[in-house]
Amino acid sequence: MWWAGSFAAVAVVAGLSFSCTARVVLWFVALAGASATTVTLAAGGTPGQVAGVAFLAAGLSAAGWALGRSARVRGARRRAFAAYASGAAAVPGLAAEAERHRLAADLHDTAAHRLTGIMIGASSALHVRDGRLTAEAGAHAVREGRLVVAELTRLTELDARADHARLADLDALVAGWPGRGVAYRRDAGDVPPPIAALAVRIVREALTNSRRHAPGVPVDVLVREHGGRLVVTVTDQGRGGAAFDAGSGCGLAVLQSEAAAAGGSLEAGPTAVPAGCGWRVRAVLPLGDGGSRRGRWWSEHVRNWAPVVLGVGIPVGGLLVPDPGDVPLPGKELALLVPLLILHALPLRWHLARPVPALAATLSLYPLIELARVSGWPITPGGDLVLWCGWIELIMVYGIGVARGPRGVLAPLAVGSTVGAALAWGPGIVGNRFAAWAVLSAFVLVPVVIAWAAGVLLAAGRARRR
Incomplete structure (x- = not known):
C-alpha cells in the first residue's frame, strides 16, 4: 500500500511537471510533503520517521519532476523538428526575402539620413551670403557624402548584419x-x-x-x-x-x-x-x-538541485523509515551515514555543467571511507554505499557521455576500477582481494559502459538533429 502511494505521488508530480512551471510544482511538493509529515506525526511516528517521510517525499518528487520534464523536453524537440521539416523547403525563399528587406531598409536609412544632410548642406551653401557659412555648409555636404559612400560600401560586406550591432553604435x-x-x-x-x-x-x-x-x-x-x-x-x-x-x-x-x-x-x-x-x-x-526571468530562475535551480534531492531523499528516507521486518540502524551509525550519503550525492549539482570534476569528487569519497575505516571509525563500508546508491555514478557517466562523447572513454574505466575496489575491500570479501577487485571491476564495468554509450548515442542524435 505504501509503495502504491509512492508511485501515485511520482505520477502526479510528473504530470504537473509536464504541464506546469517549476514554481507551481514546488508549491505542490511543499504542500504534499507537509501533509505527509503531518499525517505521520499525528499517527504517532517518531521524529526519525517524520524526517524519513520528508526525505522520501522530496526524493520521490524529484524523480517525478525528472520524468515529467524529460517528457516535456522530448515533446518540444519533436514538435520543433517536425515544424522545421515541414517548412524547410520555404527557408531559402524566406532568407532571400529577409535579405532584400534588410538591404531596402538600410538603403532607406542611408538615403533619408545622409542624403538629407547633403541636401541641407548644399541648399544652405546656395542661399547664405556669408562666405564662412557657405564654406561650412559645403564642407558639411562633403562629409555627409563621404559617409554615404562608406555606408553603401558597408552594405556590400558580409558583416553588415544585425548580429554585430551594439548600443555603442547608438552612442x-x-x-x-x-x-x-x-x-x-x-x-x-x-x-x-x-x-x-x-x-x-x-x-x-x-x-x-x-x-x-x-x-x-x-x-x-x-x-x-x-x-x-x-x-x-x-x-x-x-x-x-x-x-x-x-x-x-x-x-x-x-x-x-x-x-x-x-x-x-x-x-x-x-x-x-x-x-x-x-x-x-x-x-x-x-x-x-x-x-520570465524569475520563472527561469526557479526552473534552473530545480533542474540543478533535483538530482541531488533524488540522490539524498530516497536512500536517507529508506534508512529512516525501514520496512516493518527490518531492524533500524543505531543512531550513531545513522549520524555518520546520512552526511556520507549527502556528500556522495552533492556533486550531482554540477554533473551537467562540470561532469568530470563532479565524477572525480564522487569517486574520491571511496578512498576516504576506507581511510576512515582503517583509522577505527564506525563508518559504513564503501561497498554498501555502492549497493544503496551506485546509480549516482551511472548518471554521472551518462552525463559525461552526453557532454564529451567518445573523448570521455576514461570515465567508465575510472568508475569500474574505483567501485570494484570499494566492493573488493569490503568486510564480506575473503581470499585474494586483488583477484576479487579484477572480477568485480569487470562486473561493474558492464552497466557503466552501457550508461556511457547511451549518453554518447544521445549526443550524436542531437548533433544530427541540429
Whole structure:
C-alpha cells in the first residue's frame, strides 16, 4: 500500500511537471510533503520517521519532476523538428526575402539620413551670403557624402548584419548627429545584437524625420532597460516632427512591423502634454529575459538541485523509515551515514555543467571511507554505499557521455576500477582481494559502459538533429 502511494505521488508530480512551471510544482511538493509529515506525526511516528517521510517525499518528487520534464523536453524537440521539416523547403525563399528587406531598409536609412544632410548642406551653401557659412555648409555636404559612400560600401560586406550591432553604435550615431539640439541619455547596458540594431534604426529614423519636418527643434532621446525590456523614446518639440514616413514604405511603418515581429511594439504620435506641440516615438523591445526571468530562475535551480534531492531523499528516507521486518540502524551509525550519503550525492549539482570534476569528487569519497575505516571509525563500508546508491555514478557517466562523447572513454574505466575496489575491500570479501577487485571491476564495468554509450548515442542524435 505504501509503495502504491509512492508511485501515485511520482505520477502526479510528473504530470504537473509536464504541464506546469517549476514554481507551481514546488508549491505542490511543499504542500504534499507537509501533509505527509503531518499525517505521520499525528499517527504517532517518531521524529526519525517524520524526517524519513520528508526525505522520501522530496526524493520521490524529484524523480517525478525528472520524468515529467524529460517528457516535456522530448515533446518540444519533436514538435520543433517536425515544424522545421515541414517548412524547410520555404527557408531559402524566406532568407532571400529577409535579405532584400534588410538591404531596402538600410538603403532607406542611408538615403533619408545622409542624403538629407547633403541636401541641407548644399541648399544652405546656395542661399547664405556669408562666405564662412557657405564654406561650412559645403564642407558639411562633403562629409555627409563621404559617409554615404562608406555606408553603401558597408552594405556590400558580409558583416553588415544585425548580429554585430551594439548600443555603442547608438552612442556614436547621436554623437555624430548634426547640430546640438539632441539631449541623449542611455541607462541600458548590453542587449542582444538584433535588438540593438533595431533600436539604432528606430532612433535614426526618428531623428531624421524630426530634422526633416521640424528642423532646429530640441530632441530628447532616452534609452533605458525596464522589466526585461528595452524602452526607446525619441521626443521633439516641433509639431509633427517624427511623423510616419509613408513615401517609401521603409520608414517607421516598417519598423513598427519589425518591432511587433520581435515581440515588442512601436508607437508614434503627438505628445500628450502639451497637446499637439511635439512628436514622440516610443518603442518597447523585449530582451529575451523579461517577465520570465524569475520563472527561469526557479526552473534552473530545480533542474540543478533535483538530482541531488533524488540522490539524498530516497536512500536517507529508506534508512529512516525501514520496512516493518527490518531492524533500524543505531543512531550513531545513522549520524555518520546520512552526511556520507549527502556528500556522495552533492556533486550531482554540477554533473551537467562540470561532469568530470563532479565524477572525480564522487569517486574520491571511496578512498576516504576506507581511510576512515582503517583509522577505527564506525563508518559504513564503501561497498554498501555502492549497493544503496551506485546509480549516482551511472548518471554521472551518462552525463559525461552526453557532454564529451567518445573523448570521455576514461570515465567508465575510472568508475569500474574505483567501485570494484570499494566492493573488493569490503568486510564480506575473503581470499585474494586483488583477484576479487579484477572480477568485480569487470562486473561493474558492464552497466557503466552501457550508461556511457547511451549518453554518447544521445549526443550524436542531437548533433544530427541540429
